[in-house]
Amino acid sequence: MTWMRWAPAMEQALYDPDGGFYRRPEGPAGHFRTSVHASPLFARAVARLLLEVDAALGRPEELAFVDVGAGRGELLLGVLDALPAEVRDRLRPYGVEIADRPAHLPSTALWTDELPRGLTGLLFANEWLDNVPLDAGEVDGNGVLRYVEVDTATGEERLGGPVSDADAAWAARWWPVRRPGDFVEFGGPRDAAWARAVAGLDRGLAVAVDYGHLAGSRPPLATRTGFREGREVAPVPDGSCDVTAHVALDSAAAPGLHSLWTTQREALRALGVSGARPALALASTDPVAYLRALSGAGEGAELTDSAGLGSFGWVLQAVRMPVPTSLETLVGWQTLTS
The missing domain is CATH 3.40.50.12710 (Rossmann fold)
Structure with missing residues (x-):
């Protein structure tokens, strides 16, 4: 397993010079x-x-x-x-x-x-x-906002370390989260x-x-998703599909x-x-x-x-x-x- 925060996982999956999704010859229209x-x-x-x-x-x-x-x-x-x-x-x-x-x-x-x-x-x-x-975060059972990590091979998720001051400040301004289980996409x-x-x-x-969305109508669930060959699929960041939020x-x-x-x-x-x-x-x-x-x-x-x-x-x-x-x-x- 390779666990990463969502931002570097997306960066690698979409734009890596050696196999990123957007480097593929068929282009997005495929x-x-x-x-x-x-x-x-x-x-x-x-x-x-x-x-x-x-x-x-x-x-x-x-x-x-x-x-x-x-x-x-x-x-x-x-x-x-x-x-x-x-x-x-x-x-x-x-x-x-x-x-x-x-x-x-x-x-x-x-x-x-x-x-x-x-x-x-x-x-x-x-x-x-x-x-x-971009990274994602979730409030844990103790009220701490932590990054969501993803296994780049399977798409399985887990909670990682506490978020940075910058991401905490962004969430406080644009996407406030307070209760355990609340999530945010930074x-x-x-x-x-x-x-x-x-x-x-x-x-x-x-x-x-x-x-997109505006303050007052933030989505209740994570918006990350994937697309491959005309179908919506699980957003596994392995380079085989688009990953979007x-x-x-x-x-x-x-x-x-x-x-x-x-x-x-x-x-x-x-x-x-x-x-x-x-x-x-x-x-x-x-x-x-x-x-x-x-x-x-x-x-x-x-x-x-x-x-x-x-x-x-x-x-x-x-x-x-x-x-x-x-x-x-x-x-x-x-x-x-x-």
């Missing part, structure tokens, strides 16, 4: 489906958001689009395809990912495993923070990772999209910025994605257009399903720019305080 894979409507909505940002920034000479956790470049390509030529000519696209550069990317796209700096534009992280490794590493990403913008908008989105929001939150359902609706079926009369006048619209409605319904992808949280943070008016007025944003 194991699970994100909004990007569900429909091209998602990339088109992000492209519309990028156009909103471009306008709010005064259409800068160089506009950046940063796809953090870019997988195999699916979102990056979808956004590029959806932009008008005038914007593409000014665009500097970045894919941030540890995997090798996909061969099909255009030469204008910069592929890097480092978060870029000094940019003006849109930074977008879709299902990235849930894969940033979000400090996600907070730091997102702060580093947002710091790359001189001016622009940073958006994190993920499974939901994100404390209010904690992650970088301090000192205008920070807003909404669900993916509301955000995508504001960006023109709808699951509404086309008028039946269209079937008589233009059957091909009707079938096309019907297919798009099905994809839009999946992306905005409040019991599925539509329940994801969107955190939006403006860096030295106004929040695009159309978004702030159309979406039922909730202001986050850090």
